[in-house]
Amino acid sequence: MNKWMYPLLVAVLIVFISGCSSKANKDTKSKDEKKALVIAYDRDAETLNHIKTSDYHNALTYIFDKLVSRDNDFNFHPGLAEKWETSEDGLKWTFYLKKNVTFHDGSKLTAHDVKWTIDTIKDPETASPAQSEFEPIKEIVVEDDHTLSILLDKPYPNLLFRLSSTAAGIISKDAYEKCGDEYGSKYAIGTGPYKLKEWIKGDKIVLEKNPDYEWGPEWMENNGKPLIGEIVMKMIPEENLRMMELEAGNVHIVRDLTPTMMGSIEKNADIEIFTGGAPRLGYLAFPTDKEPFNDVKVRRALNHAINKKEIIDHVFRGHAEVAHGYLPPILKEEYYEGSEKDGYEYNVEKAKQLLKEAGYGDGLTLNLAAENASNYGRLAEVLQAQLLEVGIKTDIQLYESSSYTDMLKEGKQELFLRMYGWQNADILDWFLSSKQFPFPNHSRWQDQKTDDLIQAAEQVPTWEERVKGYHEVQKYLIEQAVWVPIYIPSNSIAVRKEVQNFKFDPIAPDYNDGVYME
Incomplete structure (x- = not known):
């Protein structure tokens, strides 16, 4: 950018x-x-x-x-x-x-x-x-x-x-x-x-x-x-x-208001704030082809370790929603309604147990990267504290936008924060199909079943069949814990x-x- x-x-x-x-x-x-x-x-x-x-x-x-x-x-x-x-x-x-x-x-x-x-x-x-x-x-x-x-x-x-x-x-x-x-x-x-x-x-x-x-x-x-x-x-x-x-x-x-910006003008009678849903999703990601992230138990442990409600309250001051799946609910038809049921509840003990089963009972030390913007910095700090509770120590590294992209393209990432904005389920193809490796597939997820599910969803005759196909894609990605979906930001103008x-x-x-x- x-x-x-x-x-x-x-x-x-x-x-x-x-x-x-x-x-x-x-x-x-x-x-x-x-x-x-x-x-x-x-x-x-x-x-x-x-x-x-x-x-x-x-x-x-x-x-x-x-x-x-x-x-x-x-x-x-x-x-x-x-x-x-x-x-x-x-x-x-x-x-x-x-x-x-x-x-x-x-x-x-x-x-x-x-x-x-x-x-x-x-x-x-x-x-x-x-x-x-x-x-x-x-x-x-x-x-x-x-x-x-x-x-x-x-x-x-x-x-x-x-x-x-x-x-x-x-x-x-x-x-x-x-x-x-x-x-x-x-x-x-x-x-x-x-x-x-x-x-x-x-x-x-x-x-x-x-x-x-x-x-x-x-x-x-x-x-x-x-x-x-x-x-x-x-x-x-x-x-x-x-x-x-x-x-x-x-x-x-003024578009894309942050909570800080909203607080400075919400009492101004000459200004009205319009807020609604947005086809955006913020998540924690990791290179799934590298240790320890190539172990699904570690990925699931990371999902259980994150208290999303605390993040919504303290980082976004309530101006966001908890994300359970891989698409935002505003994409009404394509969003998989079973995302919350199939997803991962906040559970520190379960996260610790999964790390122990994966061979990391003594904990992990990882880098946590984010863009150098106010919300990302605050989010990284909260995540750092939450991960420490399950035995994962993190060093926060903040990047300017262009150098952040370069780091991902070069494959130097460990834990990193991202947000996408798109109005269609094909964003999952963009970020998670093997043909997009190594970038924009910055999670480095190369998985034949994911590729097959996406291809099948894209090539059916009708929109209704396509929607069902992408529901299967999302269900499988949740099972494999490829990301940690965290929040859906409010769109405020x-x-x-x-x-x-x-x-x-x-x-x-x-x-x-x-x-x-x-």
């Missing part, structure tokens, strides 16, 4: 009116367009070319539309595709595009742009981080300008999720080729409700509303036609400064009263869903 010092020497990148720029807005500025929504972020984007990155900045959500849209409850709806059909064998999906959709440069969206976008991601020479996500697609056939068929070798019921993800934002082929290396920094041209106005690296990303936007999803208010004239995504790395700017009214929204009709979303709020400035 890239971190930016603040402030940095910046280069102003302004979108000029050219063949590679957004179409000029010739309409007279309305009252709404004069009001900017300012959102504070702790870090900058890596790039606004989502083909080239897996670090998807929120700006991409508003610049690029997808074939399929998802509502706040993760249900699928038409996006750029007004409808789709699936063959009986599940190997052919036909999508019918909405007509009269235009890119920000004024060119018309066609099925050729959709095919080019996905084919480019799939091309090994592109080296897109999202390549594997579209691997099940055998071929895309353009039937006509507004119809395309996606052909598969095997049934893939997760296709709609892939086509609704940020990685699948549809790009203008002509604009991408014309802009060359400047695409993603100076230019980013989609069909979304907002256009890139400027990106001052290390400072802010400014988006302006797309006045031509008439093709938003039906589940949004007014079909997603934006009311806010500009969105300013301001980079403010310092937590205290973000809160000061919020209280002063210079910033309207601070919103100033000037922002009206705000709707909480567990991933990224849709500021074009009827939101306006007072």
Whole structure:
């Protein structure tokens, strides 16, 4: 994850009116367009070319539309595709595009742009981080300008999720080729409700509303036609400064609040805190291919040793939930309901007994690694005390984000803390299948049964069968104690009263869903 010092020497990148720029807005500025929504972020984007990155900045959500849209409850709806059909064998999906959709440069969206976008991601020479996500697609056939068929070798019921993800934002082929290396920094041209106005690296990303936007999803208010004239995504790395700017009214929204941040503003009448579930999960992990972690008894002992309720109360001040399994419950269908029943209760004596049976009755001395952030540091300290109660001594090692990732890639980890955020069960494939070894499979879990269960779940004909398959995956991972699931953090957002009709979303709020400035 890239971190930016603040402030940095910046280069102003302004979108000029050219063949590679957004179409000029010739309409007279309305009252709404004069009001900017300012959102504070702790870090900058890596790039606004989502083909080239897996670090998807929120700006991409508003610049690029997808074939399929998802509502706040993760249900699928038409996006750029007004409808789709699936063959009986599940190997052919036909999508019918909405007509009269235009890119920000004024060119018309066609099925050729959709095919080019996905084919480019799939091309090994592109080296897109999202390549594997579209691997099940055998071929895309353009039937006509507004119809395309996606052909598969095997049934893939997760296709709609892939086509609704940020990685699948549809790009203008002509604009991408014309802009060359400047695409993603100076230019980013989609069909979304907002256009890139400027990106001052290390400072802010400014988006302006797309006045031509008439093709938003039906589940949004007014079909997603934006009311806010500009969105300013301001980079403010310092937590205290973000809160000061919020209280002063210079910033309207601060996301990902920590318990400390929430405590500083919860009595401010000008600010409302929205809190809800999030598709995130925090856990303790270890290299399962190395001693002592290659012994399931040691892994189970670690699970019994952790008092999760104490962590929720003292580290997160109640702003989190206990995690029992490997997916967060907000993924309603895919979450395995038997996670708590099959999981591990806090039991010091049972943990000690399992360590003794594994040959470590005299205890262990291990390193405990975490990123150098406030919550991770406090969590590591609490875990250190809890593990000591069962005879495991730990030395805490804190890392900056980039060096932490390097350490995991090099296989130097023992005990380490991680958190993921994702809206689909395939995150288990990403972190725990053998094909992802040694990274992002940082637990170094290479297990044939896990691979077989995941592959079976991914290749069944229907979504319902896929859900059942992933329930089996989770049940088996709990049995094998591959991780110690600890907490599911609350997703909290601070919103100033000037922002009206705000709707909480567990991933990224849709500021074009009827939101306006007072």
